[in-house]
Amino acid sequence: LAKTTQPISMDSYEGQEVNITCSHNNIATNDYITWYQQFPSQGPRFIIQGYKTKVTNEVASLFIPADRKSSTLSLPRVSLSDTAVYYCLVGDSRTGRRALTFGSGTRLQVQP
Amino acid sequence: EAGVTQFPSHSVIEKGQTVTLRCDPISGHDNLYWYRRVMGKEIKFLLHFVKESKQDESGMPNNRFLAERTGGTYSTLKVQPAELEDSGVYFCASSRDRGEKLFFGSGTQLSVL
Numbered sequence: 001l002a003k004t005t006q007p008i009s010m011d012s013y014e015g016q017e018v019n020i021t022c023s024h025n026n027i028a029t030n031d032y033i034t035w036y037q038q039f040p041s042q043g044p045r046f047i048i049q050g051y052k053t054k055v056t057n058e059v060a061s062l063f064i065p066a067d068r069k070s071s072t073l074s075l076p077r078v079s080l081s082d083t084a085v086y087y088c089l090v091g092d093s094r095t096g097r098r099a100l101t102f103g104s105g106t107r108l109q110v111q112p
Numbered sequence: 113e114a115g116v117t118q119f120p121s122h123s124v125i126e127k128g129q130t131v132t133l134r135c136d137p138i139s140g141h142d143n144l145y146w147y148r149r150v151m152g153k154e155i156k157f158l159l160h161f162v163k164e165s166k167q168d169e170s171g172m173p174n175n176r177f178l179a180e181r182t183g184g185t186y187s188t189l190k191v192q193p194a195e196l197e198d199s200g201v202y203f204c205a206s207s208r209d210r211g212e213k214l215f216f217g218s219g220t221q222l223s224v225l
Contacts, residue, residue: 034213043116043203043216044155087155102147102155 004088009107018075020106022088025069030092033064033071036102038085044102047086048073075108083110114138116217118204124223130192133220137186137206143167144187145207145214146179150200161187162210194224 005023012018024033032051036044048055050062050071061074075082085105117136125131137144146158158177159169163184172179176195181187191198201221205214 036214042218043205044214045216046213049213104154 004090004103006086006088006103006106008104009109011109011111012078013111014079015077018078018082018108018110020073020075020086020088020108021070022073023070024088024090027068027090028092031068031090032092033062033068034089034091035060035062035071035073036087036089038087038105044087078108078110080110080112083108116204116206116215118202118217118220120220121218122221122223124225125194126225127196128193130190131194131222133189133191133202133204133222135187135189135204135206135217137204138208138215141206141208141215142184143207143210144181145205146187146189147203147205147216148200149203150197153200155203158189191222194222196224198222199224 003026010020032049034049035047037047038044048057048060048062050064052064052068055062063072073086085107087102087105089102116138119134123131142163144161147155148158149155157171159172159179160167161181164181176191176193178190179187189202199222201219203216203219205216207214
């Protein structure tokens with residue numbers, strides 16, 4: 001399964017837009033890109049999933065370029081409560097085969 | 113709708129003892145997954161049930177780990193005998209269909225002394 005690479009950490013301030021990019025150079029044709037958020041002492045929580053171009057929901061947007069070798073999670077106007085670890089996963093959603101690892105994730109710290 | 117629940121939330125045992133972790137998925141979710149994060153490492157997949165059948169158990173570390181899902185409802189993960197390196201957080205997740213997002217429980221923190 002495709003390995004993912006993300007920045008270890010990012011800092012931001014309340015009200016700013018945050019973009020977290022994930023590299024997945026070996027992504028396969030059938031692979032989807034999924035992002036999860038995790039707070040301390042909790043399990044990961046689904047944020048967004050996409051295959052190509054752009055996907056938007058009530059909490060985030062996901063931008064995927066044509067070659068799909070990377071993806072960018074965009075969080076508009078972050079607040080203190082968005083401080084968490086964000087994971088990018090790549091896997092074949094159709095067969096139910098999940099990414100074997102979550103990768104190291106990106107620790108986002110939002111300051112007042 | 114109740115989420116995925118795991119029990120216990122914490123467990124402290126001695127090396128060589130047996131521990132059983134339980135996961136109750138969201139009602140109606142046929143797919144159930146176990147993941148774990150050992151100290152300082154990434155969250156790793158252990159296995160996947162579809163109803164009561166093991167769909168993929170390629171992530172199970174060794175034969176000291178036994179997962180069951182009798183009746184296709186809740187699942188148990190038994191570690192026997194536990195070793196020091198088994199310490200970590202064990203997460204359970206479920207989904208209705210294979211292609212859908214996973215709902216995770218809060219995990220069981222296992223400490224083997």
